[in-house]
Amino acid sequence: MTAALEVVTVSLAPTRHPFARALRRPQFAIGMAVLAFWILVIVTVSWWAPYGPLEETGARLQSPNGSHWLGTDTLGRDVLTRTLYGARYSLPTAAAVIGLTVLIGSLLGALAGFRGGWIDTVIMRSSDVVLAFPPILLAMAVAAALGPGLRNTVLALIVVWWPIYARLLRGQVISIRHREHIEAAVSVGVPKRRILRRHILPLATTPVLINATMDFGQVVLLTASLSFLGLGAVPPTPEWGVLIDEGSRNFYQWWIALAPGVAILSVVLAFNFLGDSLRDLFDPRGR
Amino acid sequence: MSEPLLELSDLHVKFPTPSGAIHAVRGLDLTVHAGEVVGIVGESGSGKSVSMLSVLGLHGPAAEVSGSVTFRGRELIGAPASELRHLRGGRIGMIFQDPMTSLNPALTVGRQLSEAVIVHQKGSKRAAGERAIDLLDMVSMPNPTARLRSYPHELSGGMRQRVMIAMAMANDPDLLIADEPTTALDVTTQAQILDVLGRIRSERNLAIAIITHDLGVVAGIADTVNVMYAGRIVERGAVEDVFYRHEHPYTSGLLACLPRLDSRSELLPIGGAPPALDALPLGCAFQDRCRHVTSACTEADVQLAPVGATESACVNAPIAVGVR
Amino acid sequence: MTEPLLRVSRLVKEFPARGSLLRKSKQVVQAVSDVSFDLHRGETLSIVGESGCGKSTTARCVMQILPPTSGSVQFDGQELTELPDEDLRRLRRRFQMVFQDPQASLNPRMTVRQILSEPLAVHDADPATIRPRVDELMQLVQLRAADLDRYAHQFSGGQRQRIGIARAIALSPDMIALDEPVSALDVSIQAEIIRLLEGLRDELGLAYLFIAHDLSVVRHLSDRVAVMYLGKIVESGTNEDVYEHSAHPYTQALLAAAPIPDPILERQRSRIIIEGEVPSPLDPPSGCRFRTRCWKATQRCADEEPPLTDPGVGHLVACHHPEEVNVVQRPVSDQKEHS
Numbered sequence: 001m002t003a004a005l006e007v008v009t010v011s012l013a014p015t016r017h018p019f020a021r022a023l024r025r026p027q028f029a030i031g032m033a034v035l036a037f038w039i040l041v042i043v044t045v046s047w048w049a050p051y052g053p054l055e056e057t058g059a060r061l062q063s064p065n066g067s068h069w070l071g072t073d074t075l076g077r078d079v080l081t082r083t084l085y086g087a088r089y090s091l092p093t094a095a096a097v098i099g100l101t102v103l104i105g106s107l108l109g110a111l112a113g114f115r116g117g118w119i120d121t122v123i124m125r126s127s128d129v130v131l132a133f134p135p136i137l138l139a140m141a142v143a144a145a146l147g148p149g150l151r152n153t154v155l156a157l158i159v160v161w162w163p164i165y166a167r168l169l170r171g172q173v174i175s176i177r178h179r180e181h182i183e184a185a186v187s188v189g190v191p192k193r194r195i196l197r198r199h200i201l202p203l204a205t206t207p208v209l210i211n212a213t214m215d216f217g218q219v220v221l222l223t224a225s226l227s228f229l230g231l232g233a234v235p236p237t238p239e240w241g242v243l244i245d246e247g248s249r250n251f252y253q254w255w256i257a258l259a260p261g262v263a264i265l266s267v268v269l270a271f272n273f274l275g276d277s278l279r280d281l282f283d284p285r286g287r
Numbered sequence: 288m289s290e291p292l293l294e295l296s297d298l299h300v301k302f303p304t305p306s307g308a309i310h311a312v313r314g315l316d317l318t319v320h321a322g323e324v325v326g327i328v329g330e331s332g333s334g335k336s337v338s339m340l341s342v343l344g345l346h347g348p349a350a351e352v353s354g355s356v357t358f359r360g361r362e363l364i365g366a367p368a369s370e371l372r373h374l375r376g377g378r379i380g381m382i383f384q385d386p387m388t389s390l391n392p393a394l395t396v397g398r399q400l401s402e403a404v405i406v407h408q409k410g411s412k413r414a415a416g417e418r419a420i421d422l423l424d425m426v427s428m429p430n431p432t433a434r435l436r437s438y439p440h441e442l443s444g445g446m447r448q449r450v451m452i453a454m455a456m457a458n459d460p461d462l463l464i465a466d467e468p469t470t471a472l473d474v475t476t477q478a479q480i481l482d483v484l485g486r487i488r489s490e491r492n493l494a495i496a497i498i499t500h501d502l503g504v505v506a507g508i509a510d511t512v513n514v515m516y517a518g519r520i521v522e523r524g525a526v527e528d529v530f531y532r533h534e535h536p537y538t539s540g541l542l543a544c545l546p547r548l549d550s551r552s553e554l555l556p557i558g559g560a561p562p563a564l565d566a567l568p569l570g571c572a573f574q575d576r577c578r579h580v581t582s583a584c585t586e587a588d589v590q591l592a593p594v595g596a597t598e599s600a601c602v603n604a605p606i607a608v609g610v611r
Numbered sequence: 612m613t614e615p616l617l618r619v620s621r622l623v624k625e626f627p628a629r630g631s632l633l634r635k636s637k638q639v640v641q642a643v644s645d646v647s648f649d650l651h652r653g654e655t656l657s658i659v660g661e662s663g664c665g666k667s668t669t670a671r672c673v674m675q676i677l678p679p680t681s682g683s684v685q686f687d688g689q690e691l692t693e694l695p696d697e698d699l700r701r702l703r704r705r706f707q708m709v710f711q712d713p714q715a716s717l718n719p720r721m722t723v724r725q726i727l728s729e730p731l732a733v734h735d736a737d738p739a740t741i742r743p744r745v746d747e748l749m750q751l752v753q754l755r756a757a758d759l760d761r762y763a764h765q766f767s768g769g770q771r772q773r774i775g776i777a778r779a780i781a782l783s784p785d786m787i788a789l790d791e792p793v794s795a796l797d798v799s800i801q802a803e804i805i806r807l808l809e810g811l812r813d814e815l816g817l818a819y820l821f822i823a824h825d826l827s828v829v830r831h832l833s834d835r836v837a838v839m840y841l842g843k844i845v846e847s848g849t850n851e852d853v854y855e856h857s858a859h860p861y862t863q864a865l866l867a868a869a870p871i872p873d874p875i876l877e878r879q880r881s882r883i884i885i886e887g888e889v890p891s892p893l894d895p896p897s898g899c900r901f902r903t904r905c906w907k908a909t910q911r912c913a914d915e916e917p918p919l920t921d922p923g924v925g926h927l928v929a930c931h932h933p934e935e936v937n938v939v940q941r942p943v944s945d946q947k948e949h950s
Contacts, residue, residue: 180715183676188730188778189703198729202720330797429887443888473661474824475885478868482884500798503827503870507877526874544802546831548854548871549939554831556802560767 028277034270042087051078053085053238061253071255073246082238083259089239091267093150094219097157098212104158105165106208112166113173114196124170127163135160136225143231150239153223153232161219168211172204206282214275217268224264240264290360291318292462292494293342298354300337300346307565308351311337313518315354316591319462322492326509326526328502332561333515335498339464343381344371358462377407380455384467386447390439396423396450397435403457422453426483445476452483463487465497469504481508502545506530514538517562517572524597532596534604536577571602579603614688615649616786616818617673617706622646622682624665624672628893640892642668644842646682647919650818652785657821657829659865660839663889666822669839670788673820674708675699687785704734704782711791713771717763723749723774724759730781748777752807769800773807780811786818793828805832826869830854838862841892841900844919848926855940858924858933861885861901867938881938899931907932 050069051057060076062068070080112123130138139160146152176182177200185195220240226232227241228248235242240260247257300312312334319325329335341352342363356363358379363371375381383389391399400419401412410418416435423431426449439447448468455463465484469477485508487493499505505512505526512529514522514537522535533539540557559576568574570585577584583602594604624643643665650656658666671677673684675691684691686706691699707730710716717726727745736744746756752773763771772792779787792808793801805828812819823829829836830850837847838861846859857863867883885904890896898916902908911931919929 180710180712181718183671184708184710184716184775184778185718185729186676187674187703187708188733189700190729190733191700194733198721199718203718330799427886445888474826474868475661475864476888477870478882478884479886482882501870502798502872503877506872506874507870530872530874541799542872544799545872546802546805546825546827547873548827548830548866548869549873549876551831551850554802554805556806557799558803560769560800 025277025280027273028281031270031273031277034266035274038087038091038267041084042091045081045084045088049081049084051081053077053082054236055081061250063253064255070259071253073253073256074250079243079256079259082243083240083263086238086240086243086260086263089150089233089237090220090223090241090264093154093223093239094216096154097161097219097223098216100154101158101161102165102208102212105162106169106204108162109166109169109171110173110196110201110204113170113177114200120170123166127166130160130163133160136222139222139226140229140231143226148231148234150223150233150237153226156226156231157219157222160222161215164215165208165211168207169204172207173200176200176203210275210279210282213271213278215271217271220264220267224260290320292321292323292359293317293319293496294355294357295338295342296355296357298338298341298356299352300334300341301351303349303351304565309564310567311518311564312341313567315518315520317513317520319494319496321461321494322488324488324495324497324508324510326505326512327496327498327515328500328505328512329515330500330561332517332564334518335515336466338515339466339496339498342464343375343379344368345381373407376403376455376460377458378460379462379464380458380460381464382448382451382455382466382468384470386444386451387439389451390447392439394438395435396437396439396442400435400450400454400457403454407458418457419453422457423449425456425487426450426453427479428453443476444472445479448472448476448480449483452480452487456487459491460493462494462496465495467499468497470499470501477504484508502530502542514541517567518564519572519600520591521573521601522597522599523591528596534594534597534599535601536579537573538599540576540578571600613651616652616687617650617820618683618685619649619669619673620647620683620685622669622672622684623680624668624677625680641842641895642892643672643679644895646839646842646844648837648844648847650786650820652818653812653816654834655812655819655821655832656835656837657819657823657833658837658839658844659823659826659829661824661865661889663841663892664839665842666824666839667790670708670790670820670822674706674788675703676708701734704730705784706786706788707779707782707784709772709775709779709787709789709792712795713768713775714763716775717771719763722760722762723766726763726774727759727777727781730778734782744781748781751780751811752777767800768796769804772796772804776804776807776811780815780817783815784817786820788820788822790822791824792821794823794825801828808832826866827871838865841889841895843900843929844927845901845929846927847919852924852926855937856924856926856935857938858922858926858928858935859901859930860905860907860932863936863938871939881936883938899929907934 055077057072057076057078059068059072060074062072064071068078070083072078108123112120139156142156142159143152146155182195182199185199223232224241224244227239228245233239233242240263243260244257250256295315295317298312298315302309302311315338327335327339340346342356344363346352352364354364358374397416397419400422401415404410404415404418419435420431423434428434428446428449469480472480481504484495488495497508509526511524512526513520514529516537522529522533522538529538543555544557546554557576562568562572562575568585570587571589574580574584581603589600589602591598591600622643623641623645625639625641628638628640646669648656658669660666668677672679679692689702694702724745727748728741731741731744745759749756749759754770754773763774793804796804811817821829821832833850835849836853837844838853840861846853846857846862853862854866857866864883864885867881871877887904890903896903898914899912902912917929917931919927921927922933924933924935
């Protein structure tokens with residue numbers, strides 16, 4: 001019912017800081033906590049990890065015990081340490097992918113949406129082609145062509161992922177372009193380039209932010225999948241997918257795969273929570 | 288004076304919000320008699336829509352409604368949902384501003400009309416179908432038989448509003464509550480709809496409670512007028528009395544700031560803005576904008592009292608502001 | 612008579628139609644069909660009509676926010692439709708616009724200061740003058756300069772519209788087009804904004820092209836009025852001509868339908884209820900577009916489109932059977948209901 005909104009209040013009080021408000025919501029708090037945890041791990045793990053990630057202690061395939069809380073793998077390496085170090089590979093890779101994808105995709109999408117015409121057609125048809133492939137297959141193909149290693153993984157995933165942001169931004173630009181404040185800017189005499197820069201793009205960032213946050217988990221998963229298949233990070237790099245691959249070959253030593261699996265799960269969940277809460281936060285009612 | 292059909296007594300409606308409760312309706316008394324057209328006018332935030340939505344319990348669960356609303360003697364506040372459902376579309380019909388959101392876009396007009404009949408009258412589908420055509424005739428819908436098969440989005444605004452009226456009239460109600468029924472319509476369409484309402488009213492002795500911000504509409508159709516401000520009625524009376532012999536400064540301010548078709552005289556804006564409903568001043572809510580404000584206005588709540596030709600809620604009335 | 616500030620000639624705006632694949636409909640919708648008018652310095656010309664008549668589209672074409680399909684728009688002697696982009700952009704400082712929705716027409720991510728500074732900045736104002744000018748603009752529209760660093764959503768509807776007006780006068784234009792500037796506002800706020808517009812008009816010598824559907828507001832503000840129906844101007848003249856001596860049946864129906872807040876007058880006025888709806892612009896009626904709802908329609912009205920001329924009443928009417936009637940004053944005539 002719109003009845004409650006009949007009230008005309010001129011509220012010129014300062015709004016409470018959005019971050020503080022956000023922390024009240026359990027989803028957001030949990031997401032931030034997990035993220036904070038992993039960032040802490042990435043930065044500090046080398047100072048306090050019980051062993052080195054490549055250190056072979058000679059105690060092979062030990063189930064979790066007092067000196068190896070999550071047990072050891074086939075080469076006697078401490079699973080807990082390797083899992084924690086794995087964050088240093090999985091997360092920054094995903095961040096690089098998301099960062100570059102958003103940048104490249106958005107630029108192309110904004111261009112397509114703003115200029116229209118043949119630019120739009122070329123960009124959109126290219127994105128159609130890419131999107132027609134199942135992402136993991138395409139990623140596999142590109143990664144296989146480029147060769148192993150995380151750097152190539154990043155490239156492969158960018159190739160697969162950019163159309164999503166191109167489309168997103170193009171759609172945003174097109175819808176914003178017709179809004180009245182754009183007409184107002186035109187009538188004032190604002191040059192086109194400035195309209196794009198100051199009047200369209202700033203409003204398009206919110207959906208991109210939300211999307212990027214939620215995609216983060218997906219990218220971590222995809223990276224791990226490629227490594228699992230041998231197309232991404234190369235052993236002995238303790239990237240989580242590699243760890244799971246090792247674990248899959250020692251199925252009865254359940255602790256080897258469990259730890260990295262839980263790590264991935266935590267990241268995917270955390271970013272889903274964050275993305276969801278961001279979406280709720282930026283809902284128009286929050287104005 | 289006959290028994291009132293609808294009577295609201297000391298109605299209060301509050302909406303809790305994180306920053307404090309919004310007291311949207313603050314002690315409203317209102318009656319509607321059979322066959323009477325009661326106009327409820329006010330600007331946004333006056334509480335006009337909120338008050339009438341309370342009649343049929345149409346607020347969400349968060350709203351706190353207190354006071355009394357009786358229809359033909361039966362108390363509606365706190366009444367069981369089944370009873371309210373029985374009344375809605377039965378003895379009390381309601382039409383809203385935007386027919387598009389009140390009509391089901393997935394069902395044809397004929398289907399929705401028949402349903403409105405069947406839900407309340409338990410007849411055969413055929414009988415309901417025939418009744419649907421009669422209803423469309425009642426609202427002067429051109430090509431009623433063809434219209435039965437149309438979907439709401441295929442109709443113009445005026446036609447959709449006619450369908451809404453037909454649905455509201457499906458079960459021959461005693462009272463029609465019309466919430467801004469013509470606000471979204473073009474002026475010629477508005478004239479058509481008001482004409483339909485006027486005709487139905489006299490043919491069936493229908494009572495109408497019409498909520499609107501448009502004083503011109505009220506001048507044309509209403510028998511009595513209630514002027515609302517900040518959740519209260521500040522002036523009430525027969526339509527001519529309110530327009531020509533009003534006593535409350537808000538009423539006079541409102542009339543003085545309306546541009547008119549028949550003259551080009553100066554507009555006198557009221558100035559200021561309506562108060563925030565979660566931070567009302569003590570005393571009369573209009574005090575910050577009133578030309579005639581005195582200390583008495585800020586001391587205590589002001590009630591509606593008969594002054595001259597109308598009832599008005601002003602401690603300083605009569606001020607002889609009713610100048611025409 | 613001096614040269615008009617704005618001269619619009621034979622303006623046409625077509626939109627590609629999305630008709631049903633099955634029906635043989637015309638390919639285009641003519642939202643504006645052969646519209647011509649002048650606007651002089653300091654004058655207020657209003658274009659009134661109901662939804663779909665093309666008045667907003669006309670304004671946007673005049674402002675070159677939408678490119679006209681054909682026709683000419685001359686501002687101070689310069690043909691806007693033929694100007695190179697950069698020249699047009701620079702000339703815009705002399706004709707500005709105020710929009711209907713005070714919320715949507717202001718960038719939600721910009722502070723008021725930024726919104727008001729932008730017109731000055733993009734037209735190469737001396738940076739040192741921008742701040743004081745922005746302060747001055749706030750004063751002119753009766754807002755507090757202290758609120759300049761707030762965002763649009765922190766203001767009420769009426770205040771937002773004042774910001775929109777401040778933006779429009781920032782460059783001291785000669786003309787402002789106003790597209791339903793008070794329709795979205797409460798009645799008491801409307802009056803304030805109307806007064807503000809009147810005051811600014813007198814103080815700054817502005818010409819207004821005022822687009823509205825509210826006949827009472829137009830009555831109050833205008834020097835001259837043009838009535839549009841389905842893309843065409845059906846009647847135009849001075850305020851008095853159109854309101855007190857209307858000769859076109861549609862104008863009369865429109866005026867008769869507009870409510871007056873005066874019970875005795877309102878109930879005794881001539882009532883003209885035209886039946887039916889506005890025909891689809893995809894397939895407008897032949898000849899006179901209003902004939903399908905007009906009580907005077909004859910065969911001639913279907914065969915021949917009436918030109919916009921003066922049939923001897925002192926102003927322009929597009930009708931084959933014009934008849935001067937005053938539908939606004941206390942009438943002596945009886946009820947007329949037409950279908």
